[in-house]
Every structure is written in structure tokens, then in C-alpha cells.
Amino acid sequence: MTGHAKSHKVAIIGAGSVGATTAYALLLSGLVAEIVLIDIDENRAIGEATDMAHAAHFTQTRIRAGTYADCDNAAAVIITAGVNQKPGQSRLDLVKTNYAVFESMVPQIAAAAPDTILIVATNPVDVLTHAAHKLSGFPVQRVIGSGTAMDTTRFRHELGKAYSVNPRNVHAIIIGEHGDSQIPVWSLATIGSMRLKDYCSQAGKPFDKEHTDGVSKRTREAAYELIKRKGKTNYGVASVLVSILDPIINNADAIVTVSRVGNYEGVEDVALSMPCKLNRDGAHQDVPLLLDADEREAVRKSALSIKEVIESCKS
Known part of the structure; x- marks a missing residue:
């Protein structure tokens, strides 16, 4: 200590x-x-x-x-x-x-x-x-x-399995809702410092809709599968919560995908996950992601979905 x-x-x-x-x-x-x-x-x-x-x-x-x-x-x-x-x-x-x-x-x-x-x-x-x-x-x-920090971990795990590499060498994130409208950011995914598409081309690995949809589906449905099998999820989320707490305690300025209230793609006053810098003062969204047009629209739809549920709580 x-x-x-x-x-x-x-x-x-x-x-x-x-x-x-x-x-x-x-x-x-x-x-x-x-x-x-x-x-x-x-x-x-x-x-x-x-x-x-x-x-x-x-x-x-x-x-x-x-x-x-x-x-x-x-x-x-x-x-x-x-x-x-x-x-x-x-x-x-x-x-x-x-x-x-x-x-x-x-x-x-x-x-x-x-x-x-x-x-x-x-x-x-x-x-x-x-x-x-x-x-x-x-x-x-x-x-x-805790947002999509858990989903991001699952996403990297699934990509590591799909492309036979250690997940530590996979850099890819899930943003948006911690739920069914989550967004895998394929445009920014990398393996070994190479864009995923380029890595797959060089390694002779598939990078098409069938494979990306499969990885996305397994990531999105991981919690449902665990709940069906054991009735709960606990080990993964516990480790993620400690990983969120660590840079706060140590003032480490680490970048983690966590949920925070803000304005996202024109939807105001809603909480969803984006990469945030974590330190002893909390979570800071300093640099916006460079998303492609489809990803930005998916963020807007995810934000609207969450916003609708937030509004229902006020009634």
C-alpha cells in the first residue's frame, strides 16, 4: 500500500x-x-x-x-x-x-x-x-x-478471442448506453498499434460485417448469458469498479470509458459513456472522440433512448 x-x-x-x-x-x-x-x-x-x-x-x-x-x-x-x-x-x-x-x-x-x-x-x-x-x-x-467500462473489457476479450491475440494488445472501446444500444467504436479499434481493418488485411484475418456483428452481439449479450447461467454477474464488474477507483485514489489521469452527465450529439442532460480522464477530482471529458457519421448517429439514438427512460422517472 x-x-x-x-x-x-x-x-x-x-x-x-x-x-x-x-x-x-x-x-x-x-x-x-x-x-x-x-x-x-x-x-x-x-x-x-x-x-x-x-x-x-x-x-x-x-x-x-x-x-x-x-x-x-x-x-x-x-x-x-x-x-x-x-x-x-x-x-x-x-x-x-x-x-x-x-x-x-x-x-x-x-x-x-x-x-x-x-x-x-x-x-x-x-x-x-x-x-x-x-x-x-x-x-x-x-x-x-461504471457505464461501458465492463462492456469495453468484454469487447477486448471477444476481439482477442476472434483474432487470436492477447486482449491487452487490443485497443477498442464501447460507448453509449451500458445496455442494448451500446456502440462498438470499430473506426478507432486497433491491434498492436495497427487499425483493426489493416491488421486483419496484413494477418489474413476476416474483417467483414458477419464477423464484426458476431463480436458486437457476444459483447452486448454477455451479461444476459451470465445471468441465465448463474443468475448474476459479479467478478467482472467488481474488478472494473476497482479499476475505476484506482486512478481516482492515485490521481492518475487515466482514460476510462465511464458514464457521466452531459450533452451528447444534441441530446442534453443525459448520462452515457465516453472516454473520460479520471483523477482525484472525478471524471473529465477533455477531448471529444473522432467518430464517423454512423457512430455519431448511434450515439444520438442511444442518448435519446436513455433520455426517454430518465423522463419516465419524473412522471
Whole structure:
């Protein structure tokens, strides 16, 4: 653990599968000095925190259960609480129930920790990132949705499999909604510093609509497949949440595709994912992506889809 990390506390709201797995991943990372696990079911939070405390001798991090008041002075508060997505259910189908949860929860967090950074993982994450921004009164850069960071990881994994290369050598992103209207940015995808189209041409690999549609579909439907098989997703999203938190704690100016409230392709006041620079002040959209015309139109449609659901929450 670095000297910088030793001074930081992070609170995690929700001790379900995602919250508990995130707490455990964060505990073993040694990124922060203290983790507070908070849940409406106090016994569950105590049980999970105590179980993880038995592993804490492998780290210098402390973990305990707490209440909203224990969010005070937290560098970040990660929100995972809410109803889980069920088989056959879209992320947007969850909105009414989880929006009501946020109406109760977010003002309490903001009152206890007015200077913290909120990291939202609860689905539908873009709609709830917008809700957390409005309900907290925080500036947009301090309310961050996990967004398509997970989808981007899945996209690189699928591309690595499709072209027989290590995903670390694949640079490609998913933007827009963390959901069915997500956009794979094929125009900017590269492998080994070569544009994907050029790489495929040089390597004798296919690069046509059939193959790109297949990769896009597997990426988009990955969560549905996992939910059908095991009822939830937790390990991937937990690792992504720690990767989002890392540059915030370390003030690293890392570029990550996360969700943030803004104006996108003419659609105002909506949250969706674009590459953002993450540091101790939050998420910053400094440089716009150079998208092609089809991708820009897809972003507009994705933004309108999310905006429609946001408006439905106000009725």
C-alpha cells in the first residue's frame, strides 16, 4: 500500500453479490486504508465484513460494516445497492424500483459525505447516474457511472478471442448506453498499434460485417448469458469498479470509458459513456472522440433512448 493510499476510506453501499465481491477485490488490492460496507440488511453487512476481515491479515486494509454516517470523509462511495437484473429482463426494466431506492439513499450519502465522489454500479446505470447527480447536487464530474467500462473489457476479450491475440494488445472501446444500444467504436479499434481493418488485411484475418456483428452481439449479450447461467454477474464488474477507483485514489489521469452527465450529439442532460480522464477530482471529458457519421448517429439514438427512460422517472 502506498503512503497516498493509506489515508483513504471508501464506502460501498450494498452487500449483495456485486458489493461484497467489490469489497473483497478492493481489500486484496491494498488500494485504500479502510473499507466500510453498508447495507439495509445490517446483519448481512456485518457478516460479509467480518468474513472478509478474516482475510485482512493478507493486507494492510481495514474493513467493517457501517451506516450512511460512516461515509463521512470517504474518498469515494461506490453504490451497488438495488434490485438485480433477472433472466430475460433488460437493464432499463429495472428503473422504477431502483430509482426509488436512489431517492432514499443518495441524499443520505450526500449529507454524510458532501465532498466525496459517487461511483454508481446499480442498473440501469446510466439512468441512475443521472439520478445520483440530481439527487446529490454534486457537480457532474463527481458522479460517475461504471457505464461501458465492463462492456469495453468484454469487447477486448471477444476481439482477442476472434483474432487470436492477447486482449491487452487490443485497443477498442464501447460507448453509449451500458445496455442494448451500446456502440462498438470499430473506426478507432486497433491491434498492436495497427487499425483493426489493416491488421486483419496484413494477418489474413476476416474483417467483414458477419464477423464484426458476431463480436458486437457476444459483447452486448454477455451479461444476459451470465445471468441465465448463474443468475448474476459479479467478478467482472467488481474488478472494473476497482479499476475505476484506482486512478481516482492515485490521481492518475487515466482514460476510462465511464458514464457521466452531459450533452451528447444534441441530446442534453443525459448520462452515457465516453472516454473520460479520471483523477482525484472525478471524471473529465477533455477531448471529444473522432467518430464517423454512423457512430455519431448511434450515439444520438442511444442518448435519446436513455433520455426517454430518465423522463419516465419524473412522471
